[in-house]
Amino acid sequence: MTGDMSRGVNTREAVDAPAVLVGFARALRAAGVDAGPDRVQALIGALDVLRPGTRSDVYWSGRLTLCGSRDDLERYDRVFAAYFGGAGAGGRAVRAAPAPRLRVAVRDAGPAPRTGGEGERDGVPAAVLASSAEVLRHRDFAGLTEAERVQLRRLLAAFAPRGEPRRTARLRPARRGAVDPRRTVREMLRRGGEPAPPLRRARAERPRRVVLLVDVSGSMAAYADALLRFAHAAAHGGRVRTEVFTVGTRLTRVTRELAHRDPDAALAAVAAAVPDWRGGTRLGELLRDFLDRWGQRGMARGAVVVVLSDGWERGDPKPLAAQMRRLHRLAHRVIWANPRKARPGYAPLAAGMAAALPSVDAFVEGHSLAALERLAAVVRGADHA
């Protein structure tokens, strides 16, 4: 890391250092790091007081000012190497930066995503329940026509699952409850010191955080779109942030992508961010990733965690069982929604599903609008299934 910068950069620096840094920031943005103009300004300010010709100073001040989260660091390192790297050729600029493909959300996620060709079960499942007499509400997502899908999207946006309410440490003014000395005294002060009826306060209630883990593997392909729209509705529901992850061959956090208000734009962003559509599933391993990186630190603590998956585990189901037990100890409630549960004669035979069930508080369907409505009710705590 120490030593002088490569030749190419040094010569350019003599010309116009800010321009080099702006170009570097642009390359970072192309790689998915949110390095806005104010951050670039901070970098220029930082280099002002350091030695701009020293590689390590440029590296560290750029990393400190341009990055905003751990996910950014890996991208930063790659772009830095590509941009200031040993290649030396002055012409290696923005174009050399890695494409947005770099947006990998989990480090050390294991082997590259396996695209397609999952031996066991890949084809889009046939809609078993679809009979012409059923209304859209009860139709299996897998068997919808394009027109019905459009209608469904509108309906889906209408309900947003909220977490079950819980009491917080925060006290709010209330009719009943303990006497609130501060407000009472303030009221007395307002009346010039005359006694006033005591004002009261009570604990406020807040919905619990909801964490959605959406399976986007090949076996869930027919449901992924509807479930992600459901997740989008959930993410825009209330004051408490809902966290959404996709699970396939790797774990991707898509909360930020889903933040876009327009569902279609949000889904397009998710599609760009998720590298493993229709691959296989490594549920156990990815659940461990989730718990290690987010869940244990607090995201799953006291939260309502919903797994939307058919429970097809490619590997050994034992790690999944262990991780589900761990999740169950952390979360307030664990809900598993399995679109296949609605099929006639369904039994949780998939090895993963059978392993997970002992640690699941509520096992519901997730194949139709009515089922998702019910899921939303379960998440709210209205319906303990």
Place this chain on the structure above:
Amino acid sequence: MRPIARDEQASESEGGGGRTAWPAGPDEVRVRLEQSGYLVDEGLAVACFLALRLRRPIFCEGDAGVGKTALASALATALDAPLIRLQCYEGIDASQALYDWDFPRQLLHLRAAEAAGLTDADRLEGELYGRRFLIARPLLRALETRSCVLLVDEIDRADDEFEAFLLELLSEYTVTIPELGTLRAKSPPVVVLTSNRTREVHDALKRRCLYHWFDHPGFARELAIVRRRVPGASARLTEQVTALVQALRAQELVKPPGVAETIDWAEAMAALGATEADAELAVATLGSVLKYREDLERARGLDLTALLAVRGA
């Protein structure tokens, strides 16, 4: 006194200045922090230097027990400045973090004024909302204290609303109190924010900060840290404990131990009078480094004797 004036606001504060001269470069920061018993790598030294120079808060993220909070107290020692700590929790609000009016005293004052027959309403009001009835909570105290280190610990535990409220403070180093007006820091504090990453902190806040990710240290640095923090332990014991913790971190543990746990473990073994660790002693004191049953079982399954025999690694 700081030798270089950065901007007008900072140069105003030159007069009284800090208690000791401020470091002139990252290397000096590192030396100062090392003197206070906190070992830093290059990135953190640059971060601290820039925080001092550019008056930007440092946003520290990383696993528990890697020294995020300790950084603030080390900075305070190194700069010979007081440390003001704000522990965040869910539901924390302005009256607990920033300031509060001392209502009972205001009431008493009002009563006393009435009894004395004071009738000048304007004067009375001015007195009632004066500085002496204002209770300064940590953030306001940090603004009023000359060159101090402000630690905002575990910001991720507070609600989003609280972050928004920190914005004014961290970007302008001012606080607006409706009854009094805007208070400006005489000399902006050095601010250290820590987060365990239980939730993503808002970008608007991070953008005002220098972002530093704390990794677990490598063997050599961890060894140096443990030596520094547990001087009572023998060199051999320190080496063994550090090597063992590094080996444990490579395992798939529910909660990989941080440096704080390494220090605890070395202290525990030293307290038992050991100068060299063996497998039996390690197992007996395993509870000071691993806090999950699954992890303990996993560690007991390892060949501890072989791991302890490794020297230096």
